[in-house]
Structures are given as structure tokens and as C-alpha cells.
Amino acid sequence: xxxxxxxxxxxxLGTPTYFWELIQLLKKGExxxxxxxxxxxxxxxxxxxxxxxxxxxxxxxxxxxxxxxxTEEVVLNFGFKDLYSEKMCQSKLLEAFLRKLxxxxxxxxxxxxxxxxxxxxxxxIVDGSAFGLQYVNTKRLLTDFGFLIRHPKIQKKFIVSxxxxxxxxxxxxxRVRNLMSLEALKEKIKNQEFNGEAAEKYVxxxxxxxxxxxxxxxxIAPYDVSAGFDIxxxxxxxxxxxxxxxxxxxxxxxxxxxYWTRNEMRVAKEKSDDYFVYLVNRNxxxxxxxxxxxxxxxxxxxxxxxxxxxxxxxxxxxxxxN
Numbered sequence: 184x185x186x187x188x189x190x191x192x193x194x195x196l197g198t199p200t201y202f203w204e205l206i207q208l209l210k211k212g213e214x215x216x217x218x219x220x221x222x223x224x225x226x227x228x229x230x231x232x233x234x235x236x237x238x239x240x241x242x243x244x245x246x247x248x249x250x251x252x253x254t255e256e257v258v259l260n261f262g263f264k265d266l267y268s269e270k271m272c273q274s275k276l277l278e279a280f281l282r283k284l285x286x287x288x289x290x291x292x293x294x295x296x297x298x299x300x301x302x303x304x305x306x307x308i309v310d311g312s313a314f315g316l317q318y319v320n321t322k323r324l325l326t327d328f329g330f331l332i333r334h335p336k337i338q339k340k341f342i343v344s345x346x347x348x349x350x351x352x353x354x355x356x357x358r359v360r361n362l363m364s365l366e367a368l369k370e371k372i373k374n375q376e377f378n379g380e381a382a383e384k385y386v387x388x389x390x391x392x393x394x395x396x397x398x399x400x401x402x403i404a405p406y407d408v409s410a411g412f413d414i415x416x417x418x419x420x421x422x423x424x425x426x427x428x429x430x431x432x433x434x435x436x437x438x439x440x441x442y443w444t445r446n447e448m449r450v451a452k453e454k455s456d457d458y459f460v461y462l463v464n465r466n467x468x469x470x471x472x473x474x475x476x477x478x479x480x481x482x483x484x485x486x487x488x489x490x491x492x493x494x495x496x497x498x499x500x501x502x503x504x505n
Contacts, residue, residue: 186245186284186290187284187318188289189240190244193236193237194236194237195235195320195323196241196321196323196324197242197327198230198232198327200230201232201235202272205224206263206266208223209258215256216254230327237320244283245276245279245280247263247276248260263275263276263279273328273329276328277329278350280324280328281347284321285354289318291358293314294309294313294351294359295359306342307342307351308341309341310340310341311340322341326341330344331344382431382465383402383404383431386429387402389461389474389475394416394417394419397420400415400416401425402414404431409446410428411428411446411447411451412428412429412447413429413430414431418457428454428458429459430459430481432460433463433465434464434465436464451481455480455482456479458479458482459479460477460478460481460485461478462477
């Protein structure tokens with residue numbers, strides 16, 4: 184359910200007083216149609232509002248009412264027929280709204296801009312600008328219902344009411360963190376792919392220059408990710424067969440480093456002196472006289488070289504069955 188996108192076109196999503204009056208009408212047992220509700224509240228001013236265009240939609244999307252498509256009859260759902268006070272109504276409706284909002288990824292994005300200041304307030308501080316113009320009606324709703332309280336000192340900042348802080352801590356925050364972790368992972372992968380592709384293109388051009396634009400150099404990586412190397416080239420211009428398998432590794436800084444997959448190591452072992460690792464410093468690629476460091480037979484000249492340190496980044500662990 185994409186709640187915020189559905190509701191952002193409405194001016195007013197409702198206020199506690201409006202909903203309390205509406206629920207009293209629906210509890211009486213009389214038939215109220217969508218048009219009847221609109222007529223009842225027409226030209227009324229409630230809590231300083233006169234337009235109530237989004238009130239029924241938010242109640243319906245939150246599961247508080249049902250509207251018959253054919254008859255347009257508005258029915259109060261069973262779980263909301265026992266509201267005996269305006270305060271109880273406000274609390275129960277807000278909880279229903281929050282349950283739906285917490286499932287909405289757009290709401291997670293809003294709370295990405297929130298921060299915790301436990302030292303000063305022991306509360307969650309939300310930047311009002313996080314809602315933007317498109318979700319200003321949601322911000323107004325949450326403020327009217329007491330979920331957000333205006334910060335007493337900082338303009339355009341809001342504090343999440345202590346009454347509702349627990350639902351944010353236990354249900355919303357974990358989803359926000361998962362979203363941020365996923366986005367960070369996507370961004371990391373995107374950057375790695377971009378850096379890897381740029382380095383591979385650089386080596387492809389380098390090989391063409393090294394071999395005096397000899398035909399037959401192939402960029403393998405875009406077509407076969409399981410090959411164990413990125414570029415198939417020649418050892419020398421005079422060679423008739425392309426045997427040089429090049430794995431391109433890029434890095435930043437003065438000291439070369441790279442990650443080597445099991446498949447790449449397997450292929451390097453099989454190809455021996457025909458397998459090369461080209462180490463490309465991304466900070467140096469744009470310089471005309473720069474050349475990548477080219478290491479043949481890396482299984483021997485890197486793994487068995489004391490000038491290279493090796494560390495295991497991950498272990499795969501599997502329990503042995505008895």
C-alpha cells in the first residue's frame with residue numbers, strides 16, 4: 184500500500200474534531216453515503232479548516248471505514264465502533280494511520296532525515312523540511328493529532344511525542360535502517376561498477392596503444408562475468424593468438440590493493456603466465472604518461488610474494504551434520 188502517494192493530492196486529511204464528529208454520525212446506525220457526509224460538512228469550519236477532501240480517503244485506506252462502490256454507503260468498521268471519548272478516538276485513529284504509514288517506503292524516506300538527540304531531549308527530532316511540499320498535508324495531520332510537537336527552540340523542527348516514541352523506535356526505525364543499508368549497498372555497488380568499468384576501458388585503450396592498435400583485443404567482462412578475467416589481449420604485437428587474460432583491479436592511493444574472487448584465482452592458476460593482473464590507480468588514469476602496474480602469473484608473483492599481505496575478508500561456515 185503506497186499511502187502517501189495516494190493522499191498527497193488532498194488539501195486536508197482531517198483533524199481530531201472532524202473525525203470525532205463523523206464517527207458519532209456513523210455510529211448512530213443510519214445510512215450515510217459519501218455524498219451525505221460531504222453535504223453534512225459543507226461550509227462548516229472545524230479546527231480552522233473548511234475543506235475536508237482527504238478525510239474519507241485516509242479513513243478508508245487506513246481500514247477505519249469501508250465505502251461501498253455501488254451504493255457509496257460509508258460503513259464504520261467494527262474495531263472503531265467502541266470509541267467512547269474524543270481523546271480515545273484521536274489516539275486510536277492515529278495508531279491506525281501510523282500502522283499504514285510505517286508500511287510506506289515514502290514515510291521511511293521522510294524519517295531518514297530525522298536524528299536522535301538523547302543527550303539533550305531524549306527524543307526524536309524531525310526536520311519539517313523532510314516532508315517537502317508533496318507531503319505537507321501528512322505533516323499537518325501528524326501535528327494536529329499530537330504525534331509531532333513543534334520544537335520549543337528550533338524553528339521548523341518537530342519532536343515526536345513521547346507517547347508515540349516507542350512505536351517509532353520498535354517498528355519504524357528498523358525499517359528506516361534497512362532502507363538506508365539497502366540504499367548504501369546499492370550506491371556502493373553502483374560506484375564499484377562505475378569504477379571497475381572506467382578502469383577496464385582505460386586498460387582496453389592502454390592495450391591498444393601498447394600493441395599499436397592491433398585488432399583482436401576483446402573486452403570480455405560485459406559479456407561473460409564468469410570468465411575470471413576482464414580483457415583478452417596479446418603478449419606482443421607479433422602474436423597471432425590472443426592469450427593474455429587480463430584482470431583489471433582499480434584502487435586509490437599510494438599502495439595498491441584489491442579483492443580477488445575464488446573464480447579469478449582458479450582461472451589465474453589454470454592460465455599461469457598467460458594471466459595478468461593490471462593494477463590501475465584511479466587518481467592517475469587521466470595522466471598521459473601513467474601506466475598500470477602489470478603483474479604476470481599473480482598466483483606466484485602476488486600470493487607467494489612477501490611484499491604483499493593477504494587477509495581473509497569472510498568465512499563461509501556450515502555446520503556438519505551428525
